[in-house]
Amino acid sequence: MASFTRTLPASWYCSSPLYQLERRAVFLKAWYLLGPVTRFQVVGEEVGYEVAQVSLTACRMSETPGDIKVYDGKTGLEFKAYITETGLLFSTISDEAPSFDEFFPDLKPLIGTVDFTKLPYRRSIKYEGNFNWKTMVDGYQECLHCQYTHPSFSVYYPPTFYTVYNHKNFSQHVADPKKADDGLFLYFFPNCTLNVYGGGMSSFRVCPTEKPGVTRMEFDYYHQETGEKFEEYFKFVRQVAMEDYELCEKAQENLERGIYAEGILNPVKETGVAFYQQRVLDLVCAQHEAETESTTDTHYETNNHMRQWKLVDPATS
Numbered sequence: 001m002a003s004f005t006r007t008l009p010a011s012w013y014c015s016s017p018l019y020q021l022e023r024r025a026v027f028l029k030a031w032y033l034l035g036p037v038t039r040f041q042v043v044g045e046e047v048g049y050e051v052a053q054v055s056l057t058a059c060r061m062s063e064t065p066g067d068i069k070v071y072d073g074k075t076g077l078e079f080k081a082y083i084t085e086t087g088l089l090f091s092t093i094s095d096e097a098p099s100f101d102e103f104f105p106d107l108k109p110l111i112g113t114v115d116f117t118k119l120p121y122r123r124s125i126k127y128e129g130n131f132n133w134k135t136m137v138d139g140y141q142e143c144l145h146c147q148y149t150h151p152s153f154s155v156y157y158p159p160t161f162y163t164v165y166n167h168k169n170f171s172q173h174v175a176d177p178k179k180a181d182d183g184l185f186l187y188f189f190p191n192c193t194l195n196v197y198g199g200g201m202s203s204f205r206v207c208p209t210e211k212p213g214v215t216r217m218e219f220d221y222y223h224q225e226t227g228e229k230f231e232e233y234f235k236f237v238r239q240v241a242m243e244d245y246e247l248c249e250k251a252q253e254n255l256e257r258g259i260y261a262e263g264i265l266n267p268v269k270e271t272g273v274a275f276y277q278q279r280v281l282d283l284v285c286a287q288h289e290a291e292t293e294s295t296t297d298t299h300y301e302t303n304n305h306m307r308q309w310k311l312v313d314p315a316t317s
């Protein structure tokens, strides 16, 4: 019988020590999309971010295109940053991250198809939700929920053709192959997205707080138009975002109730979920192993989660 990929255990969505391990294993070693260069138009204006409890600031230093620095909001020390040829700014949040090319070896051809310097920045919003960061990423990485959760979105992008292509540290979502110019959806591991559709562009970051059941959502919106046309686009994309938000809060409630422990993933429609969860699992397990080798382990709860995983994982039992 074919074996199915299983989800991460529910306990991984509810545990503080597990999140701290994720922070060291995943977040401190990753690259983050801060936005297209149009987000940083004003020389000297500081744009603040917070990723996994690290404060960072991006600032355009001069009129020279691409002269943008990213630095630690507390110490002022500069972080490794990278601007792609088509104008996307990425940054790290610690020295532990590899080089941009090592992290995203095959990203450039794909983002080279869109000129990100052409879409003006319009608006940002952020708010907290009662769910784990992975609960939101789970939803983003599949579209099985789209037809019933996003009726307005599904009119434009019927889920029939929806396909996810996974690469090293990112996924491309193809909503409708016939609309090649409208509808570029990218997920950057672990928590950033870029969504070009409906005549505009949005980018959101799924920012974990120190509480595993609370996540801060941060959205940036870009559009050629202002006024009514932008507001129409904004209303449309906000509707989709709020539908996801409600779904995540409900999913998290179930994860925290202790009834659901784990499930299996659809081998065709949930490859995006399987891909990123496997990255989290591999990195967290490697980190845990490295830390327990080097110290006398006192992380009792973390050990329990790892043990729980190993007990239920046929590959290791």
Ligand SMILES: [Fe+2]
Binding pocket: 139, 140, 145, 146, 149, 150, 243, 244
């Ligand atoms: Fe959704």
